């Protein structure tokens with residue numbers, strides 16, 4: 001048969017079994033999902049391996065019997081599909097460009113690579129060194145974090161430095177956790193792949209940014225240089241402040257995750273721009289809440305209070 005949707009099974013990074021959307025061709029199966037609405041305009045989800053090198057995208061994964069054992073690839077593929085579904089079904093967005101662009105992931109990037117990234121074209125995942133991280137595609141919040149960088153790039157375009165960069169980071173953490181949708185009262189980031197030898201820790205905490213060295217209030221804002229060593233003005237550090245604002249908002253009685261996500265997404269895609277500062281994000285999220293729920297709604301009031309609680313506005 002020439003290219004038909006097939007259903008395979010695979011083992012994920014944490015040893016769990018998952019059902020996968022694959023593509024059958026005469027002779028075997030590709031790790032390619034052709035079942036999504038994006039396929040009507042040629043979009044698909046494809047997962048590659050860099051084979052421990054750094055050339056991208058590497059080789060599209062194939063398998064003879066549709067039983068997949070590359071754990072990092074299984075999760076990169078499955079979680080990209082879950083993230084696509086969230087954006088399409090919950091927010092009405094058709095892939096990161098809203099025009100059904102193909103989602104391409106590469107796993108086994110380099111050796112013992114303790115990180116992951118969106119490179120402007122695709123997602124890239126390291127396997128970690130087994131101590132600091134396990135394969136980073138093993139966390140849905142990480143996968144959705146990376147794909148949200150692509151969404152931000154195509155919408156607000158928040159530049160990756162200082163406050164706009166910290167907002168860029170925060171939107172990726174917020175959407176990462178909303179897509180993951182765990183009942184995690186601490187709203188942790190990367191908990192499934194950080195320090196496989198230690199339970200209960202994470203990369204960041206949205207409920208208590210201080211726990212992982214991040215500020216949770218403007219009076220703790222860290223003025224860092226716009227260099228690699230300075231984390232581009234502290235984009236992964238000062239994101240603790242907007243992260244805490246979102247946490248305070250979404251945990252306000254009467255506020256739902258779905259409505260919080262709609263408000264943050266509308267602010268990102270309708271009001272924020274390349275050099276928006278924290279105060280602009282406050283104003284944008286209040287405006288979005290007002291658009292969606294009314295000026296004196298619980299949502300609009302709670303958004304203003306949440307930003308005020310971290311010293312913004």
Ligand SMILES: O=C(O)[C@H](CCc1ccccc1)CC1(C(=O)N[C@@H](Cc2c[nH]c3ccccc23)C(=O)O)CCCC1
Nearest residue numbers: 114115116117118136142145146149169190203231236
């Ligand atoms: O997407 C991002 O913001 C991060 C991308 C980092 C990157 C950028 C450019 C080239 C290479 C890597 C990756 C993630 C991140 O937050 N990385 C942080 C924390 C981190 C992960 N691995 C590290 C190793 C050393 C130091 C810090 C880190 C960082 O790069 O700062 C996001 C979710 C999990 C990993």
Ligand SMILES: [Zn+2]
Nearest residue numbers: 145149169172
């Ligand atoms: Zn990021």
